[in-house]
Amino acid sequence: MSYKETLLMPKTEFPMRGNLPNREPEMQKQWEEDGLYEKVQERTEGRPLFILHDGPPYANGDLHMGHALNKILKDFIVRYKSMSGYHAPYVPGWDTHGLPIEVALTKKKKINRKELSIAEFREMCKEYALQQIDNQRVQFKQLGVRGDWDNPYITLDPAFEAQQIKVFGDMAKRGFIYKGKKPVYWSPSSESALAEAEIEYQDKRSPSIYVSFDVTDGKDVLDGDEKFIIWTTTPWTIPANLAIALHPELEYVSVEANGHKYIIAHDLLDEVAEKLEWESPTVVKTFKGQDLEYVVSKHPFYDRESLIILGDHVTTESGTGCVHTAPGHGEDDFWVGEQYGLDVLCPVDGKGVFTEEAPGFEGMFYDKANKNITEKLEEVGALLKLEFMTHSYPHDWRTKKPTIFRATSQWFASVKDFRDDLLKAIKEVDWHPDWGETRMHNMVRDREDWCISRQRVWGVPIPVFYAENGEEIITDETIEHVSNLFREHGSNIWFEREANELLPEGFTHPGSPNGQFTKETDIMDVWFDSGSTHQGVLVEREDLDRPADLYLEGSDQYRGWFNSSLTTSVAITGKSPYKGILSHGFTLDGEGRKMSKSLGNVMVPSKIMKQLGADILRLWVASTDYSADVRVSNEILKQVSEVYRKIRNTMRFLLGNLHDFEPNTHALAEGDLEEVDRYMLIRLQETIAKVRKAYDEYDFSVIYHTINNFCTVDLSAFYLDFAKDILYIEEADSKRRRSIQTVYHEIVVSLTQLLSPILTHTADEIWKYIPGVEAESVQLTDLPEARTIANEETTKVKWQRLMTIREDVLKALEEARHDKVIGKSLEAKVTIVPKDENTLELLESVENLHQYLIVSDVELISSYETAKAYDTVSVAVEKHDGEKCQRCWVSSHSIGANEEHPELCSRCASVVAEKV
Structure with a gap:
């Protein structure tokens, strides 16, 4: 008979190759059809709320590596929070106003502004912005980022603009808004004032x-x-x-x-x-x-x-x-x-x-x-x-042309009037990295006024009227009325109607005896737009709340979005709009250079995903120390791909050896597990604890290295290796085999859950092949929590000592292989001379010690002349003098003892006899 057919070899349809570029789009489509984001929100409804508020990227152009780094980091956190006891909705957003879109239309699209009214040109800007959003939304979803993509926030939405007008009105009411002639950063090339954040x-x-x-x-x-x-x-x-x-x-x-x-x-x-x-x-x-x-x-x-x-x-x-x-x-x-x-x-x-x-x-x-x-x-x-x-x-960050300081009549927010409140709010924020607090403190400490007016047309108008005598009119009544008009019609109405038509019906003012009014023609700084999202999004939407738990953006946003958001929020509420700030560095090439077309070193997320898949890009993000600038290159991605391959192959091996395992039927109670299996459960719990802690601290590189190390060292190099002799050879329902399978099952479930926020596509793919899981997606489960295993400390100490001894034996086997004493380790007989009585007792307590060392026989003696000395034991390796079993490949003196199966050792002959 063919003894190979009697082996319980791994069986799984989980493919060895990820084929991510082809498989991921199919999965993303399925998630969308299944309404997975909505299902996650339904499952976590009623839990404590965790809000990561999305800093809006600008709606223009394809995504670059900085976008990928930022959005993937956010996705890690949101996914983790929704799997660890929180309700974590994620509402993506876009910044849509400002000069780049005006330039794109006039220069790239060759639009002649002189032939259009302001309202007509603004409508074209809006259409262009929405097209860019659609393009970027597709690319963000390709990264595997989960969110409320059908209902994002957009700064050109009428409801958002209405809230922004209220922010302006509240600041004006508190005396923080004024008009004056002061020198501001001015861009002759743009013919407009600039904010500090627009200077490079x-x-x-x-x-x-x-x-x-x-x-x-x-x-x-x-x-x-x-x-x-x-x-x-x-x-x-x-x-x-x-x-x-x-x-x-x-x-x-x-x-x-x-x-x-x-x-x-x-x-x-x-x-x-x-x-x-x-x-x-x-x-x-x-x-x-x-x-x-x-x-x-x-x-x-x-x-x-x-x-x-x-x-x-x-x-x-x-x-x-x-x-x-x-x-x-x-x-x-x-x-x-x-x-x-x-x-x-x-x-x-x-x-x-x-x-x-x-x-x-x-x-x-x-x-x-x-x-x-x-x-x-x-x-x-x-x-x-x-x-x-x-x-x-200083240069204009858009046109790259020099700027000047030029005194003009502008609208300002008087930051110095509430600077002490800002500095107090900064102290109450949780900063990651810690130096972020000092950086923000220094920026605010030295800030006087914020020029919030721009001499452009594509933006939210400054809602100010002027009386005939030139007096500025900003009242509760006018602000409320303009806000309502914008909510109903959008801000374009400001440019479609005359001032009198924009004022409340019957409005009068002492400075306009003839009832004639004019309106401000400047728009607000785009940083005022994005700086108002705490009101326009967190307050406006019922599923969110202010303050957000976290803002996460690049380190350039200390002078940008972090700053403008803090300023507007403290001005109108006295408090920060965020409880925590997490910042990341910039993406550079493999040599640490800034990416540029002239250098030919630009890497594009869409190209990487077509070649390698989004999960490789996500794993690269997890591997980085993103608190500083991060490097990416084809060589770096190749290294990450190798780690991905190791993880995938490890999971495939675990799945393959669970082909005949049903958890509800075959799983053993913890107390019935073999000691080595309990030790692996202990290592799993330690891995879970370390990974959970790293998720809490947003230290994703620790997760990357911890899981890679667990798969490579604990599993591949030890547990999965020696267990083959049991899983393939023993009877299907033997206790030793089921003991290992019980632990394999817990490992594959736990690792899949721990990996889900990072390798979101691969984890969902693995989940479908795990026997006995009930949830349709791993995303609809919670992460495992580390637990205490029976006799944990004793078992851990014992097996850590055994693992050290095992390393010494493996060194001896490798030297013997090099010296041509043996070929494969199963040809060896190992004689171990313990260094002391405790070590002897330890080794004698291990049943089937030869299996853990993957040799055919182990002899323990007190002295052996040719043994090589190591730290824990002395080891002698010789070729086993028995015959090789044709089923398990172990050399044994029992070959031929069974007449019916003369080529098998007694163990295999017994198992085969049961099968026959």
Whole structure:
């Protein structure tokens, strides 16, 4: 007879190869048809609520690796929470307003805005945004991200816009909103104000000039023939100069050099003297900065004064200690100028072109005017030094063009008025990583005002009316009315109707005796849009609540969404909109470089999924230390794929050996399990505890390594390996076999559940092949909780010692194989010499020790001359002198003892006899 047919070999239809690119879309389609997201929500209804609030990605373009990293991390957490005692709805969202969509239509789609009304153009922007959302939604779902995709939040939705208007109104009511002329980041290329979060720094080559200002009134402190020296890298701001700022506590000197007397900070004398090539400069007088307050100097080429003022922002880090001050072109300049009643002169228009307020330079683009202004300074004898330098300079993050500081009439949120409340709220947030708290604290601590107006059309209008006398109108009545109009019609109505049609019926105001009103034409900063999601989403939707448990975004959002959300929420509620912040780094290539088309190192999620599958991408995310920047490359993904293969093959082996196992019928009670099987249950519980803790701490790389280690070391290298001799050879219903199967079943169920939040497709696939499970999807179950196993400590200590001894025996077997003493380990007889009596007793207590070592025979003796010494035992390996059983391949002296089966050992002959 064929003895192979008598073996209980593994059987499973669970495929060896994942074939993820083809199988995953089918699974995703099935989940959608089955309403799996809704089923999860129904199952967890009534549990404590956990809300991870989605920071809205911008609705433009295909997904990049940063999107994948972010959304997959969120999905890990939401899935884990819904499987660990929480009700965790996930509502994805999109940010839809702003310049990129306007640019996409005008440049890419070649739309001529001049041929359209504002309302018509906005409608086209809306249609484009919705198309982008549909495109991105498909790609997010391909990543395996589970959420309420049919009901996302979108910042252009009328209901959202209505809530945003209320946020603005509440802030205005508390006195935090005002209109004023102040210098703000301005993008000439976009012709709009920018938020700090829309600024990125790039290197720029700029002129560096030293300029002298003649003193005209020394106020009895100076002789009157001195010159103040300023240094600047923006010559184009000289036409707007109104003052020179000194630090009140710094020491200044009047220095005689090259036939003139110059005033600079004493600490910078050597540096300036070297730069201006002064020979033997002589200090004539010394002053404190405060002594020179209100001294008057003259503008180099205009007939106006430049007042000497004091400011704490002045330093001696560079320059001259005398700071050129143009209140219309600098934040510090503005604030110090306001203290001295200086005008806010800004002779540059929205396109970056000089106006008539800069005589001699009208019509010139500011950057090109640098040369003309420098030549003018040289002409009048005020230019002391000209050179060029490359330095980090603010650029518009969309157009990549340089920005300027420009004073314009804008709407502001006065952050400084509730800064203390913001700092208090920051302390109450749980920050991951810890340094996030310091970073946010420092940003808020130094923040004054937030410019919330933009000179664009695609966005939420600022809901302000103006009376005939120019008075601004923001009342509870108007805010409520506009909010209701937006909820019913959308914000486009603001541009479709006149001001009088947008006001409440019968509205009157003392400033409009004729009943005529106008409306604001600026829109809100898009960061005000996304910063209002705590109101427009968490409050608006019945299935959510404020504050959210967690916001999770890239580290750039400390100055973006984290910041704007905190600002608006604290302004109207006094509290943070989030209990916790979790931030991640950026995605780089395998060499740590930023991805760019020019370098040819861009990796795209859609391409990776077509080649490897979403679960490989998800496993890569789990493998990273995402708190810092993370690297991805084909080589890195290959390594991750290898780990995936090991996990999949391990699960397939477990499933294959459960082909004849029914848990309700065959499972043994814990007390009836073999000792080694209880030990593996203990290792499983330790793995469960470690993985659960890592999930709680959002430390997914620990999960990745822990499960990989358990599959590779505990299972593949030990438990699955030696168990083959029992699972394949013993009678189907033998106690030893059922004992192993009982533990196999618990392992495969537990690992599938633990892996489900990460390898969501593969886990669902495995689940369908596990005997005895009732839930239609592993996603509709809870994660296992670690439990205590009977005699846990004793069993654990014993088997940890045995595993150490086993390692020494395996080393000896490998050396014997290398020396050609044996081929396969089943050809070996091992003689073990224990180092002490305790070790001897330990080994003698193990029944079938040869099976755990995968050898044919083990002999324990007190001495053996040729044994090799190891840490725990001495081991001698020799070739077994018995014959090889043709069924189990174990060498035995019992071959031929059974006449009916002369090729079998006594154990196999007995099993086969039972089958026959």
